[in-house]
Amino acid sequence: MLELIKRFFYLIVLILLSSAINAQKDNNLLKKHEIQLLSLLLSDTVNNTNITLNNTFSFGLENELFTNSNIIKKGKDVYIQPLGTGRLYKARLNKGNVTIERIDHTIHSGVNFYAQNFFVKDTLFQVGGLGFWQIRGIINYYSTKTNQWELIQANRAVQTYFDDQKDAVIHFDDQRTDPKLFVSNSYYYPNYPSSFESSATDSCYTFDFNSRTWSTLGKLTPDYKRIFELKHSHEMDLHFKNLYIFQSQLDFYWVDFEKNKIGLFNSNENNRLRELWLSNYNDDKRGIQTGFQFNLGNDIYFIKLNKDNSLHWIKAKLDLKELNTKTTFQIYNNSTSILETIRHIYNDHKSNIILLLLFLFIVIIIRSNIFKRKRIPKEVVTILYDNFFNSLSIIEKELIEALYQSNLKNEELSTKSINKIIGVQQKDTLTQNKSRSDHFIKINQKFKMSTQNTGSLFIKNRDSGDKRQYNYSLNPAYLLEIEKLLKD
Numbered sequence: 238m239l240e241l242i243k244r245f246f247y248l249i250v251l252i253l254l255s256s257a258i259n260a261q262k263d264n265n266l267l268k269k270h271e272i273q274l275l276s277l278l279l280s281d282t283v284n285n286t287n288i289t290l291n292n293t294f295s296f297g298l299e300n301e302l303f304t305n306s307n308i309i310k311k312g313k314d315v316y317i318q319p320l321g322t323g324r325l326y327k328a329r330l331n332k333g334n335v336t337i338e339r340i341d342h343t344i345h346s347g348v349n350f351y352a353q354n355f356f357v358k359d360t361l362f363q364v365g366g367l368g369f370w371q372i373r374g375i376i377n378y379y380s381t382k383t384n385q386w387e388l389i390q391a392n393r394a395v396q397t398y399f400d401d402q403k404d405a406v407i408h409f410d411d412q413r414t415d416p417k418l419f420v421s422n423s424y425y426y427p428n429y430p431s432s433f434e435s436s437a438t439d440s441c442y443t444f445d446f447n448s449r450t451w452s453t454l455g456k457l458t459p460d461y462k463r464i465f466e467l468k469h470s471h472e473m474d475l476h477f478k479n480l481y482i483f484q485s486q487l488d489f490y491w492v493d494f495e496k497n498k499i500g501l502f503n504s505n506e507n508n509r510l511r512e513l514w515l516s517n518y519n520d521d522k523r524g525i526q527t528g529f530q531f532n533l534g535n536d537i538y539f540i541k542l543n544k545d546n547s548l549h550w551i552k553a554k555l556d557l558k559e560l561n562t563k564t565t566f567q568i569y570n571n572s573t574s575i576l577e578t579i580r581h582i583y584n585d586h587k588s589n590i591i592l593l594l595l596f597l598f599i600v601i602i603i604r605s606n607i608f609k610r611k612r613i614p615k616e617v618v619t620i621l622y623d624n625f626f627n628s629l630s631i632i633e634k635e636l637i638e639a640l641y642q643s644n645l646k647n648e649e650l651s652t653k654s655i656n657k658i659i660g661v662q663q664k665d666t667l668t669q670n671k672s673r674s675d676h677f678i679k680i681n682q683k684f685k686m687s688t689q690n691t692g693s694l695f696i697k698n699r700d701s702g703d704k705r706q707y708n709y710s711l712n713p714a715y716l717l718e719i720e721k722l723l724k725d
Contacts, residue, residue: 270547274540275315279313279328285311285356287309296326304351317337320349320352323341323345324339341379341384351399353365353407355418357418358411363378365397365399375394377389389449391449391451393451398424404437408481408494418444420444424437441569454569455569455571461567465485467486468485474530484510489501489507489510499567500560500561500565513539516551527541528542535555535556539552629680636658636676639658650709677695681694684715692712692714692715696710697710
C-alpha cells in the first residue's frame with residue numbers, strides 16, 4: 238500500500254513538472270534584449286510604430302518557423318507577428334514583468350514570409366509575402382471576431398514581398414480619412430513553374446481601403462531606382478503620416494508617394510542625423526545587422542545590440558521642417574505609353590472589359606445575321622416605291638397625303654380626320670375602329686411587299702386629351718421617299 242502511494246505521488250510530481258515546462262514554453266520566455274525593447278515600446282501609450290526585426294529577436298519561438306518578425310505598435314498595444322506564420326502575439330506589462338501571449342487561432346503557416354503588417358484605424362492588415370512557391374499579391378486582415386486572418390476582396394492582386402535583396406517599399410498612412418497604402422515595385426515569376434526567377438514590374442501602386450481597389454500610379458523613374466539600389470535592408474525605414482523616411486549611404490531621404498516627390502533633408506539636418514548614426518553604429522565590429530531604428534512620434538530611436546545582448550540606443554527628434562523641397566525627383570512617371578496605359582487599364586478592369594467585349598461581339602453577330610438589311614441601289618428603290626404607290630387605292634393615297642401634311646406641321650392625324658377620309662364618320666364606333674385598322678393593315682402589307690422594308694409605314698400614339706383614341710403619323714425613316722412620291 239505504501240509503495241502504491243509513493244508511485245501515485247511520483248506520478249503527480251511528473252505531471253506538475255511537465256505542466257511547468259509546458260507553461261514556460263507557452264509563456265514564451267523572453268531574452269534580456271527582447272524585454273528591454275518591449276518595455277521601451279510599452280512605456281509609450283500614445284504613438285504608433287512598425288519595426289521589422291531579424292531572428293536575433295525570436296521571442297521564445299523556434300527560428301525555423303519564421304524568417305523575421307514585425308512588431309506593430311498601435312497606441313498602448315504592442316503586437317508581434319512572426320513572418321512565415323499566421324501567429325499573432327500581444328505584449329503585456331504587468332507589475333514590471335513583460336510577457337507575450339498568443340491571441341490568434343491560426344492553424345496553417347508558410348505563406349507569408351517577408352510580408353508586412355500595419356494598422357489602418359483599428360484593424361491590423363498584412364500585404365504581400367512569399368511561400369509555397371508563390372508570391373502573394375493579396376491583402377488580408379486580422380479579425381478580432383474569429384481570431385484569424387481574413388481576406389480583403391480587392392479588384393486585383395499586386396504580388397510583392399519585402400526581403401533583404403529586393404527594392405520593394407511599402408508605406409501606409411492611417412491618419413487620413415481615406416487611408417491608402419503605397420507599394421513601389423511588384424515581383425512575379427514570369428516563367429513559373431519552370432523557373433522561380435523573379436522579375437520586377439518597376440511600377441508604383443496604391444491601394445484605396447475605402448473602395449478596396451488597386452491603381453497603378455506609374456513606372457518608377459531611374460532616379461528613384463538608383464537611390465534604392467544603394468539602400469541596404471538594415472538602414473532606416475520609417476513612416477511619418479504622409480511621408481516615408483529612409484536612409485541610404487548615410488543620406489537621409491523623404492518620400493511623398495501621393496505628390497510623386499522624393500528629396501533629401503536640408504544639409505544641416507542631414508549632417509546631424511549622419512553624426513547620430515555614426516556615433517551609435519560606427520564602432521560596431523559585429524556588423525550593422527545588430528542595429529535597427531524606429532520612431533515614436535517625432536522621436537527616432539537608433540538602437541543596437543551590445544556584446545552582452547543588452548540594448549543600447551540614442552533618441553533624437555526629427556525636424557520635418559528641414560525637408561529640402563527645392564531639389565526633388567519624381568518617384569514614378571505617369572506619362573506612360575499608350576500600350577502601357579491600355580495594359581494597366583486592362584489589369585485594373587479585366588473582368589468588366591471581357592464582359593463588354595463579349596457583349597459587343599454578340600450584338601455584332603445578331604445584327605449581321607438578323608437585323609442586317611441588304612443595300613439596294615437607289616434606282617431600284619425608286620422603282621419599288623413607285624410600284625407601292627401605284628398599288629394603292631384613291632382613298633389610301635389620300636390617307637398617306639393627309640399623314641404627310643400633318644408631319645410637315647409636326648402634328649399627328651386624329652382618328653376623326655382618318656374616319657372622314659375613309660368615309661366612316663357616320664358609322665358606329667366599332668365599325669370605325671375596324672375600318673381604320675383594315676386600311677392601315679392593307680397599306681402596310683403593300684408597303685412591305687413592294688419596298689422590301691421590314692418596319693411599319695405608320696406610327697401611332699395615344700391622344701393626350703383622350704387616352705382611348707390613337708393619333709397617327711408617318712414613320713420618319715420613310716418620309717423622304719414618300720415625299721418624292723407625292724411630289725412626282
